[in-house]
Amino acid sequence: MVEKSGIQKALEEAIRFEVDGREFFLQAAEKAETYLTKSIFKILAEEELGHIQKVKEVHGRCLSSEKDVFLPSISTTSHLENIFQQAQRETDPKLLMRTDELEAVRLALQLEIKGHEFYNRLAQEATSELEKAFYHQLAQEESVHFSVLRQMEEALMNATSLG
Numbered sequence: 001m002v003e004k005s006g007i008q009k010a011l012e013e014a015i016r017f018e019v020d021g022r023e024f025f026l027q028a029a030e031k032a033e034t035y036l037t038k039s040i041f042k043i044l045a046e047e048e049l050g051h052i053q054k055v056k057e058v059h060g061r062c063l064s065s066e067k068d069v070f071l072p073s074i075s076t077t078s079h080l081e082n083i084f085q086q087a088q089r090e091t092d093p094k095l096l097m098r099t100d101e102l103e104a105v106r107l108a109l110q111l112e113i114k115g116h117e118f119y120n121r122l123a124q125e126a127t128s129e130l131e132k133a134f135y136h137q138l139a140q141e142e143s144v145h146f147s148v149l150r151q152m153e154e155a156l157m158n159a160t161s162l163g
Contacts, residue, residue, distance in 0.1 A: 010122050011059035021111055022048035028104040037101040040152055102156045109149045115142035
């Protein structure tokens, strides 16, 4: 039996992390009652799917023993950028707040923090510059998600002061 390399183990762990994150966001979207929360969780789930595909591409190249591991670029633009404007047009601010939705957002924030720390750790442990760059890209994506979720948390908390 061939022993897995460090990068293979790390990529398998990254795939598991992204799959778990996607499942969390899908479940949160299903339970959400407001447009804002449901929309953001659905978009985050789709972005996690994109991460899974990119990690699987790199993982496949590592398993095939390709010498030049091409690191697919991860989109720095997000479908989340305009979701707050859409929500403002389509939702009564008094209906934005649901306690369980705020809790789901806070759990998602913790997930994104863990993701950022996870990918930063992998980048520090990486043995090649390509590997480091790939993990830094993933860490940056987690930071973008964290920022969006913080905005969402603030919007939900501000909605409580309206009622």
